[in-house]
Amino acid sequence: MNKHELIDAIERADQAINQRNLAALMDFYEEDATLVIEPGRLARGRSEIAKAFKTIFDFFNQGLVVTQRDFHIIEGGGVALVVCNLKLTAEGRESSTVSMERQPTYVFRKSEDGDWRCLIDNSYGADVLNMRRSTG
Amino acid sequence: MNKHELIDAIERADQAINQRNLAALMDFYEEDATLVIEPGRLARGRSEIAKAFKTIFDFFNQGLVVTQRDFHIIEGGGVALVVCNLKLTAEGRESSTVSMERQPTYVFRKSEDGDWRCLIDNSYGADVLNMRRSTG
Numbered sequence: 683m684n685k686h687e688l689i690d691a692i693e694r695a696d697q698a699i700n701q702r703n704l705a706a707l708m709d710f711y712e713e714d715a716t717l718v719i720e721p722g723r724l725a726r727g728r729s730e731i732a733k734a735f736k737t738i739f740d741f742f743n744q745g746l747v748v749t750q751r752d753f754h755i756i757e758g759g760g761v762a763l764v765v766c767n768l769k770l771t772a773e774g775r776e777s778s779t780v781s782m783e784r785q786p787t788y789v790f791r792k793s794e795d796g797d798w799r800c801l802i803d804n805s806y807g808a809d810v811l812n813m814r815r816s817t818g
Numbered sequence: 819m820n821k822h823e824l825i826d827a828i829e830r831a832d833q834a835i836n837q838r839n840l841a842a843l844m845d846f847y848e849e850d851a852t853l854v855i856e857p858g859r860l861a862r863g864r865s866e867i868a869k870a871f872k873t874i875f876d877f878f879n880q881g882l883v884v885t886q887r888d889f890h891i892i893e894g895g896g897v898a899l900v901v902c903n904l905k906l907t908a909e910g911r912e913s914s915t916v917s918m919e920r921q922p923t924y925v926f927r928k929s930e931d932g933d934w935r936c937l938i939d940n941s942y943g944a945d946v947l948n949m950r951r952s953t954g
Contacts, residue, residue, distance in 0.1 A: 716894025724892065754946045756860065758852025759937025761897055763925055765944050785944040787923055789899055801895025807944050808901050808921040810890045 688762055688790055688798045689753050695800075696748045702739055704732050712791065712799040721806055721813040731803075742772040742780070750786070761801065764788040768805060784809065824898055824926055824934045825889050831936075832884045838875055840868055848927065848935040857942055857949040867939075878908040878916070886922070897937065900924040904941060920945065 691710060698707035708728050711717075717725040717734055725734040739746060753766045765787055772780045789802040804810065827846060834843035844864050847853075853861040853870055861870040875882060889902045901923055908916045925938040940946065 712895045714895050716892055718892060721890075726894070752947055754857075756852055756854060756938055756940055756946075758862070758939075759848045759850050759925070759927060759935075761925055761927075761937055763923065763938045763940060765923070765940075765946055767947065785947065787899060787901070787944070789895070789897055789925055791895065791897075799895075801897055802892055802899045803894075804892055804899060804901075808923070810892075810901055811888055811903065811921065 686753070686755050688755060688764065691790070691798045691800075692750060692753070692764070692766075692788075696750060699735070699746065699748050702744060704735060707735060708732055709797075710800055711803070712793070712801050715800055716802050718802075718804040718806055718810065721810040745773040747771045760791065762790045762798070764790060765807070822889070822891050824891060824900065827926070827934045827936075828886060828889070828900070828902075828924075832886060835871070835882065835884050838880060840871060843871060844868055845933075846936055847939070848929070848937050851936055852938050854938075854940040854942055854946065857946040881909040883907045896927065898926045898934070900926060901943070 695707055695710035711728055711731055713728055715731065717731045719725055719734050725731045748768065748770055750766050750768045753764060756763045765785060768784045768786050770782045784805055785807040786805040787807045788800055790798045791801055793799050806813065831843055831846035847864055847867055849864055851867065853867045855861055855870050861867045884904065884906055886902050886904045889900060892899045901921060904920045904922050906918045920941055921943040922941040923943045924936055926934045927937055929935050942949065
């Protein structure tokens with residue numbers, strides 16, 4: 683089975699994250715995309731998303747490493763839904779290591795230039811239901 | 819907080835399922851929508867989706883009841899991602915009852931007539947990763 687070109691886009695984005703290359707990473711997102719920073723907290727549009735990643739990179743002391751696998755892609759109505767497994771590790775300053783696994787959900791659309799771009803980046807998947815912050 | 823009009827659309831669809839009203843149910847879907855019948859098996863477009871629901875209704879002996887709650891909606895790039903909790907029960911012919919819970923993922927877009935319609939209906943959510951049928 684041929685590899686879906688959307689997976690190439692995701693792998694390029696992971697590489698951009700792991701190299702802290704914000705300019706390359708922003709090309710992964712549609713101009714009016716939304717990133718779930720944490721359940722209930724969103725970054726809307728490329729400029730807010732870039733700011734959020736800068737904060738995330740700092741939070742992990744520039745040691746964040748993202749790898750993703752098991753991509754399941756469902757296309758319909760001109761968009762594509764992606765479910766996969768994500769592993770996130772970070773080396774702390776005092777050689778402590780953080781490791782997390784998630785099952786993200788992404789929505790993509792093929793842009794006019796032929797590249798797939800992310801419309802919604804929800805790395806928490808269904809966990810948004812279990813981790814909602816109280817807004818009362 | 820006002821109820822998102824997308825939730826009304828989902829609740830109308832659930833009512834249509836519970837009343838076996840295929841015509842009303844089809845209005846919930848965009849013409850080129852995709853339904854995940856089971857992981858790895860898709861119905862593409864309204865006509866295949868209607869056929870799939872007819873089979874599902876027969877499979878549950880016209881006793882299927884769907885209820886959904888805890889809708890979490892993330893909008894971006896002109897579409898909306900919905901994650902929620904689904905409960906599915908069915909009374910069998912010999913008064914046996916089947917009950918299942920799932921965390922579906924849906925993608926919606928607002929149509930030109932102002933109604934939200936489903937582009938991708940994946941009632942299995944991230945379980946598509948764990949239940950893939952071998953295709954070897």
